[in-house]
Amino acid sequence: MRIGGLEAGGTKMVCAIGDEQGNIMEKKIIPTGTPEDTMPQVIDFYRGKEIRTLGIGCFGPVDLNKNSDTYGYIRQTTKLPWINYDIVGNMKKELQIPIGFDTDVNGAVLGEAVWGAAKGLDNAIYITVGTGIGVGVYIGKRLVHGLMHPEAGHVLLNRHPDDHYKGHCPYHANCAEGLAAGPAVEERWGRKAMELADREEVWEMEAYYISQAIADYIFAYSPEKIILGGGIMHQKQLYDKIRKKTSELLNGYIAREEILNGMENYIVEPLLGDEAGIKGALCLGTLAV
Amino acid sequence: MRIGGLEAGGTKMVCAIGDEQGNIMEKKIIPTGTPEDTMPQVIDFYRGKEIRTLGIGCFGPVDLNKNSDTYGYIRQTTKLPWINYDIVGNMKKELQIPIGFDTDVNGAVLGEAVWGAAKGLDNAIYITVGTGIGVGVYIGKRLVHGLMHPEAGHVLLNRHPDDHYKGHCPYHANCAEGLAAGPAVEERWGRKAMELADREEVWEMEAYYISQAIADYIFAYSPEKIILGGGIMHQKQLYDKIRKKTSELLNGYIAREEILNGMENYIVEPLLGDEAGIKGALCLGTLAV
Numbered sequence: 001m002r003i004g005g006l007e008a009g010g011t012k013m014v015c016a017i018g019d020e021q022g023n024i025m026e027k028k029i030i031p032t033g034t035p036e037d038t039m040p041q042v043i044d045f046y047r048g049k050e051i052r053t054l055g056i057g058c059f060g061p062v063d064l065n066k067n068s069d070t071y072g073y074i075r076q077t078t079k080l081p082w083i084n085y086d087i088v089g090n091m092k093k094e095l096q097i098p099i100g101f102d103t104d105v106n107g108a109v110l111g112e113a114v115w116g117a118a119k120g121l122d123n124a125i126y127i128t129v130g131t132g133i134g135v136g137v138y139i140g141k142r143l144v145h146g147l148m149h150p151e152a153g154h155v156l157l158n159r160h161p162d163d164h165y166k167g168h169c170p171y172h173a174n175c176a177e178g179l180a181a182g183p184a185v186e187e188r189w190g191r192k193a194m195e196l197a198d199r200e201e202v203w204e205m206e207a208y209y210i211s212q213a214i215a216d217y218i219f220a221y222s223p224e225k226i227i228l229g230g231g232i233m234h235q236k237q238l239y240d241k242i243r244k245k246t247s248e249l250l251n252g253y254i255a256r257e258e259i260l261n262g263m264e265n266y267i268v269e270p271l272l273g274d275e276a277g278i279k280g281a282l283c284l285g286t287l288a289v
Numbered sequence: 290m291r292i293g294g295l296e297a298g299g300t301k302m303v304c305a306i307g308d309e310q311g312n313i314m315e316k317k318i319i320p321t322g323t324p325e326d327t328m329p330q331v332i333d334f335y336r337g338k339e340i341r342t343l344g345i346g347c348f349g350p351v352d353l354n355k356n357s358d359t360y361g362y363i364r365q366t367t368k369l370p371w372i373n374y375d376i377v378g379n380m381k382k383e384l385q386i387p388i389g390f391d392t393d394v395n396g397a398v399l400g401e402a403v404w405g406a407a408k409g410l411d412n413a414i415y416i417t418v419g420t421g422i423g424v425g426v427y428i429g430k431r432l433v434h435g436l437m438h439p440e441a442g443h444v445l446l447n448r449h450p451d452d453h454y455k456g457h458c459p460y461h462a463n464c465a466e467g468l469a470a471g472p473a474v475e476e477r478w479g480r481k482a483m484e485l486a487d488r489e490e491v492w493e494m495e496a497y498y499i500s501q502a503i504a505d506y507i508f509a510y511s512p513e514k515i516i517l518g519g520g521i522m523h524q525k526q527l528y529d530k531i532r533k534k535t536s537e538l539l540n541g542y543i544a545r546e547e548i549l550n551g552m553e554n555y556i557v558e559p560l561l562g563d564e565a566g567i568k569g570a571l572c573l574g575t576l577a578v
Binding site for chain 2: 061075076122123135137139140142144145146147148149150151152153154155156157158171172174212215216217219220221222223224249250251252253254255256258259
């Protein structure tokens, strides 16, 4: 069965055709402009491809409440032209197939739970640290929705004593996204993350922030696995620093083997790698009815 | 149908007989000593009462994993005589009836979801601020379990600039429980909470801490309702202070009516009042099979 997947991001739209095993047969990247520029190209990609369903993992906030008049809409985003754009309604009108819809990070955690690092588990979270910080939450084998959906990249952190950077989030002076996502790293240190690879203090501070967020997620969700990806995590030296600092913050309180023994198999890389997002979208497509 | 409920707390055991509508016909309080002293009295209470099932809402951490060898055990608690006590196994042996088992706060949020302030909702959390801080989490109409269960009373907070108290949690220098539960209030100010009722600065600081925790819970869970109870919340002046400070911390980011309009119907008192715990235990009993 051929399935479509769309990873709708703020900078690019990743369009793919795949199957129920998570194989990708075809992929195309379209830069994200306005809905009027971008969406006709996206829709054209899927035309005539004989897909049975489509899954969309979308940047947020989005309306996931099927009883709402604005189900399938993008809401109050900082990407202004997309506010109140009905992405599900418009694609359904054009393609006339069932569409599965969720946040990009919820898609990614689902993909990892079905095909990746959290396969077979009941509970897991997927954290992406990139242009923002997003957290996909899978509990009791289901994706978490609520009043909206988790926005756990905005949990509030303690500032590093040596950090005098003002923060990058327009809403919160000291949230994880504002202090530790890519744009914050770049603005604080005056260079792109990849050009800072050998600057020890950069990654110490980054681990200081990400580990606080992860400690809070462990207290809040009690996940069986934490999958940590995104552009910033291409700095592989971060993983061990984050495991060590998270362990110090928990300080033995969560008395489980998985956590007490160094967390090498607890805080892990996405098994789907940088394809977690698009494969997650495909996976949302497999569930569409 | 007659159902038993047991709210197993660190200072007292509340034993009750009730029905499926949450009515309580009989109640007895037994002080919590060692398992050897306390449990025979608890079991005696239920004997001959013709209850069909029993629900236990228990202080944690507890093992809720039905596939585990230690399912129904109390684990690594600070109440040392209770470590590894098999509360479900022992009561089942004596009473020979189905037992529903969860944390005290998960019981309470379930009770509130079935009979109380979160009736009909899909998602809610119940926060108790008392001798500790506990959070019961109900998502997609189910109680949240994971590697263990949520321990969200330990989320990490920013200290108030005027607070020089060391904190009361033996594990974490700046977690919510250590800075804002009853023992912290008492130790910081040198008096019991109820004797501090007219000290404005006490409740400003308390609201400063509780609102940070609530902001994190909103980001993490996206609950449809937040039920806030426990002994410290008998200081009713706290509710409005907490709503106001939570709103300042969120700063408009969660653009939903429930949150933008003062949160009077969003952060609420338990409708079951101080019986949320024992009624929650009863409710766990109604689900026991």
